[in-house]
Amino acid sequence: MRRLRIGLLGCGTVGSGLVNLVAQERDRIRARYGVELELGRILVRDRTKPRPGIDRQLLTTSALDVLDGDCDLVVEAVGGVHAAGSYVRRAIARRRHVVTANKALLAATGAELFAAARRQGVTIGFEASVCGGVPVIGALRRGLAGDTIVGIRGILNGTSNYVLCRMDEGMSLGDAVKLAQANGFAEADPTLDISGQDAAQKLRILAELAFAEPIRKVTVIGLDKGGARPARTHGASPPVLDDRPGRPLGAAGTAAPRMRQIAEARRVPGGIELTVEPRMLAPDDPLAQIMDEQNGVIIRGRAVGDIRLSGRGAGSLPTAAALLSDILDLT
Amino acid sequence: MRRLRIGLLGCGTVGSGLVNLVAQERDRIRARYGVELELGRILVRDRTKPRPGIDRQLLTTSALDVLDGDCDLVVEAVGGVHAAGSYVRRAIARRRHVVTANKALLAATGAELFAAARRQGVTIGFEASVCGGVPVIGALRRGLAGDTIVGIRGILNGTSNYVLCRMDEGMSLGDAVKLAQANGFAEADPTLDISGQDAAQKLRILAELAFAEPIRKVTVIGLDKGGARPARTHGASPPVLDDRPGRPLGAAGTAAPRMRQIAEARRVPGGIELTVEPRMLAPDDPLAQIMDEQNGVIIRGRAVGDIRLSGRGAGSLPTAAALLSDILDLT
Numbered sequence: 001m002r003r004l005r006i007g008l009l010g011c012g013t014v015g016s017g018l019v020n021l022v023a024q025e026r027d028r029i030r031a032r033y034g035v036e037l038e039l040g041r042i043l044v045r046d047r048t049k050p051r052p053g054i055d056r057q058l059l060t061t062s063a064l065d066v067l068d069g070d071c072d073l074v075v076e077a078v079g080g081v082h083a084a085g086s087y088v089r090r091a092i093a094r095r096r097h098v099v100t101a102n103k104a105l106l107a108a109t110g111a112e113l114f115a116a117a118r119r120q121g122v123t124i125g126f127e128a129s130v131c132g133g134v135p136v137i138g139a140l141r142r143g144l145a146g147d148t149i150v151g152i153r154g155i156l157n158g159t160s161n162y163v164l165c166r167m168d169e170g171m172s173l174g175d176a177v178k179l180a181q182a183n184g185f186a187e188a189d190p191t192l193d194i195s196g197q198d199a200a201q202k203l204r205i206l207a208e209l210a211f212a213e214p215i216r217k218v219t220v221i222g223l224d225k226g227g228a229r230p231a232r233t234h235g236a237s238p239p240v241l242d243d244r245p246g247r248p249l250g251a252a253g254t255a256a257p258r259m260r261q262i263a264e265a266r267r268v269p270g271g272i273e274l275t276v277e278p279r280m281l282a283p284d285d286p287l288a289q290i291m292d293e294q295n296g297v298i299i300r301g302r303a304v305g306d307i308r309l310s311g312r313g314a315g316s317l318p319t320a321a322a323l324l325s326d327i328l329d330l331t
Numbered sequence: 332m333r334r335l336r337i338g339l340l341g342c343g344t345v346g347s348g349l350v351n352l353v354a355q356e357r358d359r360i361r362a363r364y365g366v367e368l369e370l371g372r373i374l375v376r377d378r379t380k381p382r383p384g385i386d387r388q389l390l391t392t393s394a395l396d397v398l399d400g401d402c403d404l405v406v407e408a409v410g411g412v413h414a415a416g417s418y419v420r421r422a423i424a425r426r427r428h429v430v431t432a433n434k435a436l437l438a439a440t441g442a443e444l445f446a447a448a449r450r451q452g453v454t455i456g457f458e459a460s461v462c463g464g465v466p467v468i469g470a471l472r473r474g475l476a477g478d479t480i481v482g483i484r485g486i487l488n489g490t491s492n493y494v495l496c497r498m499d500e501g502m503s504l505g506d507a508v509k510l511a512q513a514n515g516f517a518e519a520d521p522t523l524d525i526s527g528q529d530a531a532q533k534l535r536i537l538a539e540l541a542f543a544e545p546i547r548k549v550t551v552i553g554l555d556k557g558g559a560r561p562a563r564t565h566g567a568s569p570p571v572l573d574d575r576p577g578r579p580l581g582a583a584g585t586a587a588p589r590m591r592q593i594a595e596a597r598r599v600p601g602g603i604e605l606t607v608e609p610r611m612l613a614p615d616d617p618l619a620q621i622m623d624e625q626n627g628v629i630i631r632g633r634a635v636g637d638i639r640l641s642g643r644g645a646g647s648l649p650t651a652a653a654l655l656s657d658i659l660d661l662t
Contacts, residue, residue, distance in 0.1 A: 021477065021634055028479060032543055127474060133635030135474020142473070143458060143466020146352065146655025148359060212363055289620070303352055303648035304464030310639045317634035324477025 002035050002331060007071030007096070008042040009063060009087050010078035011051065014101055014128075015042070017316030018075060018323050019054055025324065035331050040071040043078070063087050073097040073330060075323055081108050088124075092116045099326040101128035101319050107201035110208065125326030130202040131156060131295040133318030134311040135325070139299065140209040147301035149210040152265040154297035155290045156202040158313040159186045159193035160223060160261040162293045164278070168258055173224060185293045185314070195222040196276035199263045203274050207265040210299070216271035223261060223278055255283035262287065333366050333662060338402030338427070339373040340394060340418050341409035342382065345432055345459075346373070348647030349406060349654050350385055356655065366662050371402040374409070394418050404428040404661060406654055412439050419455075423447045430657040432459035432650050438532035441539065456657030461533040462487060462626040464649030465642040466656070470630065471540040478632035480541040483596040485628035486621045487533040489644040490517045490524035491554060491592040493624045495609070499589055504555060516624045516645070526553040527607035530594045534605050538596040541630070547602035554592060554609055586614035593618065 006022070008015055019039060026037050042058045043066050044051075051059075060066065063083075067074065067090045074091040076098060078084050084105050091098050092113065100106070106113070106129055117124050127137040131154075140149070155161050162185045166176035177194065180186035192198040200220045207215060257280045264275045281288040286308055290296035295313025300306050312318045337353070339346055350370060357368050373389045374397050375382075382390075391397065394414075398405060398421045405422040407429060409415050415436050422429050423444065431437070437444070437460055448455045458468040462485075471480070486492050493516045497507035508525065511517035523529040531551045538546060588611045595606045612619040617639055621627035626644025631637050643649045 024633075025477065025479060028543070029477075033476075133475075133478070133632065134638055135470045138469055138474040139466045142660050143469040143656055144464075144652070145364075145659045146356065146360075146657075147464070147652040148356060212359070286620075289617075301464065301652060302355075303652040305643045305649060307465055307642040308640065312636045318636060321475070321478040321632060321634040325474055326477075328476045329473050 001030070003038060004035050004073065004327065004331060005038045005040045005071045006327065007040045007066040007069060007074045007091075009066055009074060009076045009084075011042050011044045011054070011059070012077065012079075013316045014079075014319050014323070015075070015077035016051065016054070017320035018077065021317060021320040021324055023053065029328065033328060033331065035328065037327075041066045041069050063090075067091055067094060067096075071096065073099060073327060075327070076100040076102055076105075077323075078102075079104070081105050085109055085113075088113055089116065092120050092122055092124075095120050095122055097122045097125070097330050099125040099128075099323050099330075101126075101323060103129040103198070103201045103205060107204045110205065123330060125323075125329060126205070127326050128319045128322035130205055131297060131309070131311070132158075132313045132315060133321045134295055134297070134309050134313060135322070136206065136297050136299075136309050137209065139307065139309060140206060144299060144301055144304065144307065147303045150267065150300045150302055152203070152206050152210055152263075152297065152299055153287065154203075154206075154263050155260055155287055155295055156206075156263045156297070156313070157193050157196075157199040157261055158293035158295055159190055160196075160199065161290060161295070162186075163194070163223065164259045164261060165292055168256075194224055196220040196261060196263075199261060199276045200274065203263040203265055203276060206297070207272050207274060210265065211267070211272050213267065214271040215274060216268060217273045219273075219275045219277065221277035257282055258285075258288040260287055260290070332361070334369060335366050335404065335658065335662060336369040336371045336402045337658065338371045338397040338400060338405045338422075340397055340405060340407045340415075342373050342375045342385070342390075343408065343410075344647045345410075345650050345654070346406070346408035347382065347385070348651035349408065352648060352651040352655055354384065360659065364659060364662060366659065368658075372397045372400050394421075398422055398425060398427075402427065404430060404658060406658070407431040407433055407436075408654075409433075410435070412436050416440055416444075419444055420447065423451050423453055423455075426451050426453055428453045428456070428661050430456040430459075430654050430661075432457075432654060434460040434529070434532045434536060438535045441536065454661060456654075456660060457536070458657050459650045459653035461536055462628060462640070462642070463489075463644045463646060464652045465626055465628070465640050465644060466653070467537065467628050467630075467640050468540065470638065470640060471537060475630060475632055475635065475638065478634045481598065481631045481633055483534070483537055483541055483594075483628065483630055484618065485534075485537075485594050486591055486618055486626055487537075487594045487628070487644070488524050488527075488530040488592055489624035489626055490521055491527075491530065492621060492626070493517075494525070494554065495590045495592060496623055499587075525555060527551040527592060527594075530592060530607045531605065534594040534596055534607060537628070538603050538605060541596065542598070542603050544598065545602040546605060547599060548604045550604075550606045550608065552608035588613055589616075589619040591618055591621070
């Protein structure tokens with residue numbers, strides 16, 4: 001039996017999801033993997049806030065209690081770039097493995113952090129940073145490692161997809177965002193989602209995994225920038241990775257095209273081009289069938305052809321499940 | 332630079348695909364992973380058969396030349412259970428990692444082989460054994476390890492799916508099988524595909540990865556056993572893992588249901604029940620949208636919800652890509 005003590009930075013949506021999931025899965029993981037999961041200290045902003053099911057003794061407002069305390073790995077769930085980055089650097093310096101869902105941090109400073117981790121002989125797990133519970137990072141790192149990746153096309157932001165599905169039904173952008181917030185899919189400030197910046201951060205992480213070439217050009221067009229009107233007559237760029245199965249769905253000819261926020265990485269002379277923009281998709285495009293807050297990715301390999309992955313891209317428990325899978329992968 | 336010398340058993344569709352893929356990907360893999368791939372001896376039945384692009388000096392008709400020779404790992408691509416099993420046992424006994432696409436072998440003797448590999452401190456990679464290039468084994472072993480799997484539902488046999496797609500268009504079972512053979516999707520003897528046995532072997536591999544519980548009941552109904560007639564009026568069992576996104580596709584109300592060979596693993600009292608049978612699916616069921624020789628799997632996790640993976644489930648290069656990904660995962 002191997003003990004694995006988790007130091008946790010942040011106990012918001014993602015962090016509290018992990019605490020709950022560890023409680024729920026502990027017995028199965030002990031029996032299945034011979035690993036005894038333990039929660040160490042948990043960094044919070046407010047120790048007095050009620051947190052049902054969480055041992056108050058573990059809570060601390062000092063990151064050093066987590067980083068320098070007794071733990072085998074650190075889960076970074078504070079989000080943002082500045083504080084999170086300094087925590088992760090310190091964790092690596094103290095030779096702790098790091099598991100994170102923080103796409104902004106990795107998109108901004110991933111190369112530096114991965115190099116530091118390599119020097120210190122520790123790992124950074126980041127499956128949770130893109131598409132929540134959908135194991136797309138693992139697919140690129142391992143499952144498709146034997147193939148040359150030709151392109152990636154996906155829906156990487158669940159909030160935008162939820163909003164666009166409502167707009168396809170005739171709702172305005174503003175009303176759709178409000179409904180997404182009311183249903184808990186959108187942050188209080190949905191700017192990163194709607195502008196395409198969140199999808200662009202995730203696309204950069206996927207592209208750096210998939211391609212050895214440098215990123216030459218990044219184009220990000222928000223949902224509020226012309227493309228995403230309910231009007232269905234003017235098409236955006238056609239999908240480059242078009243993997244329609246050769247014949248239309250039962251009644252595809254009569255179904256309406258659908259607007260989706262498409263993130264695409266493709267090879268261009270001298271490197272890789274990243275694009276995030278709203279596009280009209282034919283109804284039989286696999287990405288047109290990604291509904292509501294779901295995410296979907298199509299990875300095109302030279303040998304394997306198109307591999308499609310989809311599922312819930314965000315949320316407390318799906319993201320926590322990806323963190324926990326990364327934790328078990330350290331063992 | 333780490334040298335990795337591959338001993339190859341079998342040089343048919345899958346084995347020759349691997350030889351070609353190694354030639355194609357060698358430079359990328361050297362640059363990306365610091366691994367120098369080398370082909371060692373290759374077991375063939377007939378050394379005189381022309382094999383374009385393959386160094387005749389490597390060919391041997393003696394399995395011992397491969398198993399006892401100079402190699403770091405053995406790729407088993409002979410298929411079948413008896414000879415393949417004795418080769419794999421000897422490779423493990425000689426402390427060589429094994430990579431295989433052989434679902435029949437794993438379904439029959441997987442537990443014994445994995446136990447032997449554990450004792451010897453070597454690994455058996457088997458991503459290629461289920462769904463070809465679609466990384467479903469990796470998803471279950473790693474990406475979803477943090478979650479409790481509730482059920483699995485999928486299309487695991489590309490030949491059957493191709494045949495059913497043609498039957499949905501009005502073709503007879505016999506004519507559809509002949510067309511599949513003419514197009515290279517079906518074996519000369521398609522019995523294992525049409526009977527559901529091939530899908531059942533793959534389902535067993537997935538279920539043993541996903542669940543700790545014993546398999547209590549296995550039901551396998553072939554396409555020729557009543558269910559798979561073009562008639563669309565009598566429905567088979569409804570899908571248990573129904574992950575329709577809540578609203579129908581554009582014109583789903585008018586589209587016809589579709590017959591698919593569905594492999595399903597689900598929890599029942601005391602263990603797991605496996606079923607392979609033809610079923611009528613609603614046209615907006617994600618598995619109804621798996622066309623022709625593609626494979627698709629829906630893994631339902633308690634925390635992550637439904638994760639869908641799909642792509643080419645067979646073929647020389649997709650299967651070879653999965654073998655090569657497993658080889659790189661050993662490093």
